[in-house]
Amino acid sequence: xxxxxxxxxxxxxPVPTASGNNGHMIYIFNRNGVCLxxxxxxxxxxxxxxxxxxxxMFGLLFSLKSLTAKMDPSSAEKGNLGVPxxxxxxxSFHSFRxxxxxxxxxxxxxxxxxxxVTHPKSSDLRESLKYIxxxxxEYVVKNPLYxxxxxxxxxxxxxxxxxxxxxxx
Amino acid sequence: MAAIYSLYIINKSGGLxxxxxxxxxxxxxxxxxxxxxxxxHSMHAISQQLSPVSGCTGIExxxxxxxxxxxxxxxxxxxxxxxxxxxxxxxxxxxxxxYELYTDYVLKNPFYEMEMPIRCELFDINLAQAIQKDRVAYxxx
Numbered sequence: 001x002x003x004x005x006x007x008x009x010x011x012x013x014p015v016p017t018a019s020g021n022n023g024h025m026i027y028i029f030n031r032n033g034v035c036l037x038x039x040x041x042x043x044x045x046x047x048x049x050x051x052x053x054x055x056x057m058f059g060l061l062f063s064l065k066s067l068t069a070k071m072d073p074s075s076a077e078k079g080n081l082g083v084p085x086x087x088x089x090x091x092s093f094h095s096f097r098x099x100x101x102x103x104x105x106x107x108x109x110x111x112x113x114x115x116x117v118t119h120p121k122s123s124d125l126r127e128s129l130k131y132i133x134x135x136x137x138e139y140v141v142k143n144p145l146y147x148x149x150x151x152x153x154x155x156x157x158x159x160x161x162x163x164x165x166x167x168x169x
Numbered sequence: 170m171a172a173i174y175s176l177y178i179i180n181k182s183g184g185l186x187x188x189x190x191x192x193x194x195x196x197x198x199x200x201x202x203x204x205x206x207x208x209x210h211s212m213h214a215i216s217q218q219l220s221p222v223s224g225c226t227g228i229e230x231x232x233x234x235x236x237x238x239x240x241x242x243x244x245x246x247x248x249x250x251x252x253x254x255x256x257x258x259x260x261x262x263x264x265x266x267x268y269e270l271y272t273d274y275v276l277k278n279p280f281y282e283m284e285m286p287i288r289c290e291l292f293d294i295n296l297a298q299a300i301q302k303d304r305v306a307y308x309x310x
Contacts (some may be wrong), residue, residue: 024221043221053219060215067208068233070201071252073174073192081204093233098216100225117221 022119023165024101028136030149031087031111033058036140037152041165061105061113068093087111094126104129112136118168128168135160172307173300174236174252178271180284181246183210187287191300192252198284205253213240213248229261243268263303270295 025040035054048056069090070081078090085092088106095104097120104116106129114129114136139157140146146154175197178187185206190196197205210280213227237257240250241264249264249271274292275281281289 040221045221045223047218057219060212060219063208064212064231067205067212068231068236070205071253072233072235072240073194074235076194081201083210085273091234091236093231096216096228096231098220098228100222102221106200145251 003063021166022122022168023120024117026117026132026161026165027054027057027113027115028152029054029058029061029113029115031113032149033062034149035151036112036149037157039158039161041162057115061115064096065090065092095124106130107134108133116165122168125168128164132161132164135164172254172257172304174254176251176267176296176300177206178267178287179206179210179248179250182254184284186285189296200227200256206211209250210248213242224257239264241265241268246281247271257307263299267296270299 005014021041023041025043026036026037027035030036033055035058038050038054046053057085065085066082069085069092070090072078074091074135087109092107093105095102097103100120102118102120102122102125104118104125106114106126108114112133114132116125116129116132118125135157137150139154139160140152141148146152152158174190174192176187176191177185178190180186183206185203188202188206217225217229227242228238228240230240232255235255236252237255238250238252239257239260239262240248241261242248249267251260251264253260271287271291274295275287275289278289278291281287
């Protein structure tokens with residue numbers, strides 16, 4: 001892994017530390033906003049149909065990114081609110097918390113967005129997201145039968161992901 | 170280095186009614202602050218729709234790369250949010266205190282019109298004191 005050198009490459013499953021089942025759902029978007037993967041483990045409340053839900057989630061992330069890029073107190077020159085930002089450009093965010101859930105967000109340099117929704121008391125999940133990104137690289141990108149930009153239909157990836165998220169503390 | 174970069178108060182329809190900057194970068198353009206406030210208002214509402222479980226009241230803490238945004242929503246829908254350094258603790262207490270100041274010096278001011286921009290001298294004075302106290306507590310740690 002060139003971009004995230006610190007994290008483990010081999011997609012071997014770590015031993016689950018806690019028996020907590022904290023994961024609510026996961027989204028993976030590509031840079032065009034296509035939802036490559038959506039999985040849910042625990043979602044009692046559904047306000048919209050899945051297509052609308054994915055669009056709303058992508059829109060929320062897009063707008064929050066332009067909000068943080070504009071609000072960034074560390075630089076004076078930030079351009080206008082809402083100018084399109086390339087991945088890694090401008091100040092982004094890594095998580096937000098409400099009273100009922102915590103959303104962790106990671107964007108790879110190629111624009112792959114990984115969103116993990118967990119219990120609000122979850123700890124910092126940045127490393128876990130990098131790990132999930134590595135799973136994506138190993139099981140999806142390296143799969144010769146996978147066409148980039150299409151929804152992921154890999155059982156191996158899904159089961160590995162389920163197992164990993166179940167093991168998250 | 171200040172613990173708090175800026176404070177925003179937005180009314181229940183998303184209009185900015187108070188903005189104060191404590192950072193080193195100088196004041197943001199007024200139009201931009203208005204836009205940011207209403208953008209935050211809608212993001213706050215969307216985050217409630219996306220909740221996997223019922224009873225969500227919107228974003229309380231947004232952790233960005235260079236700042237944290239702590240938000241407090243009162244029962245009447247007025248939102249208070251501060252932009253602070255990453256990892257700053259006890260911001261919810263400060264926000265509740267600011268809310269108290271708002272109820273005491275803004276809402277009880279007979280010349281204040283609801284949902285309109287806040288121009289109350291006593292509020293400014295007491296707010297400055299509260300922020301100063303918070304900063305002293307922050308630096309003293």
